[in-house]
Amino acid sequence: MPGPATGRRRCVFGSRTLLACLVLIAWDGSRARAQTLAPDMLRPMVGGLGSPQDPPLRKLAVDDRTDDSTGDAVVDDRRRNSKAQAVSQAGQVPEYGLPPASGAADTGFDSLNRTRKKPKLHPGQARPKAPAGPGSRVPAPPPVNRAGYPRLSVPPSQSANKPPTPPAMAGTVTGQPPRTRLKVDDDPFGAVGDYAGSFLIKSAVELGGGYDTNPGRLNVPKGLPFWVVAPEFLAVSDWERHALVADLRGSFTGYGNSLPPTIDGAISPAPTDVSRPNFTGHIDGRLDVTEDTHITSQARLLVSTDNPGSPNVQAGLVRYPIYTTLGGTFGIDQNFNRLNIAAGGTADRTVYQNSTLTDGSTSNNDDRNFNQFGGLSRVSYELTPAVKPFVEVEGDSRVHDLALDRNGFARDSSGGYAKAGTTFEFSRLLTGEVSIGYAAREYVDPRLDPLRGLLTAASLTWTATPLTTAKFYSTTSIDETVLPGTSGVLTHTYTVEVDHDFRRWLTAIGKFTYGTLDYQGDNRIDKTYTLEGDLIYKMTRNLWIKGTLRRGILASNVAGASSASTVVMLGVRVQN
Incomplete structure (x- = not known):
């Protein structure tokens, strides 16, 4: 007998029921051929609900052999739609899931390190196209051939046998952040230097x-x-903590001929060989004990001679006697929030060579040798990151090798200075340090008057334009002398320098220096004026050509001590 009906009815085949089952099967088949499919019956379902925008699935096998004209029309339409859909999707790779960083906010950076804010465009850069929104036109699918595959956009002969460009080089990797531009070199013709371990050497x-x-x-x-x-050497450490800097600069000026030993029958006040060496070098070190405590030190060396035209130069010399000053400073630098206190001790030794005279004899200069010991302290406070006023005090004692000099004067002395100033930086256009103070020195010999005077010091840099820079320097020093009855020399120098770049490879430098030398106790005052112009042609980073024209004037209130000179020089600079 028949069981429960599931789809088609079940029959239990037997001798009595064979004819009944055949009749039932024939009746059910006629009903199945008469059924039609509703438009929404075979659409994909998400969570049990259908979406009217979802494309219909491909119709399952349906027996199109029916006598119903309506059923035949529906079957033909579904066949054409399925074929068109299969052709339009040919060659396209389906995408699954969500794109990377689709849940990021509208600001900041996403997981692909891409900024979510409005991008900043460089000059000449095209604006990116906005993504297609609702209602925008979607590009038509690519054309297909008879087999249903997309046609090639270019002939095979133009793309065959050519290696493809890596996506990373083409910049087409999905999610790849844009490449950052290289920093513009401020000095494209400056020395690059080489690394030796952790030191940058130029x-x-x-x-x-x-x-x-x-x-x-x-x-x-x-x-x-x-x-x-004129050689130069600079080495700078590249450490995370501590620091070490070595700056060594020297020069030697040689003359091919000699000056006459006498002028109008009198002994010449200038040596016959006026060649002069000059060297200035220092090595600075910093030891970072803590973030706010630093131990500082400096070793320095100066090699030079008396300036031409100075009254300290003996008459009848073969060459200028060379003097050497070797010294150092050791101190500590401590920060208390915005308050900074620095203190240290100094020690220097100055030694002169013996003088060689034109008559073959020598003159001893031991009376000019002396040791100097002192200490200095500086207190500064940071009002703002751009303004930091300070007060500096220094004191020292000078002890000569000989108690009396060649003229019978005791030149041992003690003195120092006090000054106040500030360091500043205004919009990175005007930077530097300026100070003013007072200097004084007392001598052991009562015949030597105390030396006193105004102290000025400055180092300013003004970037007027990207091509023009102005600088101002000012220094004050108390120098020794051997003139009888003269305590010392109070020296002030003021320098103004203007650099202008006509091109990156062509630079002009103008410099003017004014100086005063006050020989206290002798009533002698010398004034110096120097006007210099340099033109530098930078052929490469390693080779420069430099031309110099300099005019110097020494004006003195002593008769016969004034002089003037003009220097013309052409040279090359090789650097690394």
Whole structure:
């Protein structure tokens, strides 16, 4: 007998029921051929609900052999739709899931390190196209061939046998952040340097030659040709903590000929060989004990001679005697929030060579040798990150090797200075330090008057335009002398320098220096004026060509001590 009906009815085949089952099967088949499909019956379902925008699934096998004309029309339409859908999707890779960083906010950065704010465009950069929104036109699918595959956009001959460009180089990797632009080099012709371990080392040497109309700074000028060699060395540490800097600069000016030993029958006040060396070097170190406590130190060396035209130069010399000053400073630097206190001790030793005279004899300069010991302290307070006023006090004692000099004066002394100023930085256009104070020195010999005077110090840099920079320097020093009855020399110098770049490779430098030398106790006052112009042609980073024209004037209130000179020089600079 028949069981429960599920779809088609079940029959239990037997001898009595065979004919009844055949009749039932025939009747059910006729009913199945008469059924039609509703439009929404075979659409995909999400969570049990259908979406009217979802495309219909491909119709399952349906027996189109029916006598109903309506059923035939529906079957033909579904076949055409299924074929068109299969053709339009040919060659397309289906995408699953959500795109990366789709849940990020509208600001900040997403998981692909892409900014979510409005991008900043560079000059000449095209604006990115906005994504297609609702109602925008969607591009038509690519054309297909008879087999249903997309047609090639270019002939095969134009794309065959060509290696594809890596996506990373083409910039087409999905989610790849844009590449950052390289920083513009502020000095495209500056020295790059080399690394030796953790030190950046830069070196250079200048070679030049020219003509000096008065190298001895005589009242009656006598010109000579000259040549110059000036090496430089700079090493800077690249450490996370602590620091070490070595800055060494030197020069030697040699003259091909000699000056006459006598002028109008009198002994010349200038040496016959006016060649001069000059070297200035210092090594600075900093030890970071804590974030606010630092131990500082400096070792320094100075090699030079007396300036031409100075009254300290003996008459009848073969060459200038060389003096050497070797010293150092050791101190501590402590920060208390915005308050900074720095203190240290100094020690220096100055030694002169013996003088060689034109008659073959020598003159001892031991009376000019002395040791200097002192200490200094500086207190500063940071009002703002751009303004930091300070007060600095220094004191020292000078002890000579000989109690009396060649003229019988005891030159041991003690003194120092006090000054107040500030360091500042205004919009990075005007930076530097300026201070003013008072300097004084007392001598052991009562015949030598105390030396006193105004102290000025400044180092300012003004970036007027990206191509023009102005600088101002000012220094004050108390120097020793051997003039009888003269306590010392109070020296002030003021320098104004303007640099202008006509091109990145062509720079002009103008410099003016004014100085005063007050010989206290002798009533002698010398004034110096120097006007200099340099033109630098930078061929490469490693090779420069430099031309110099300099005019110097020494005006003195002592008769016969004034002089003037003009220097013309052309040289090259090789640097690394």
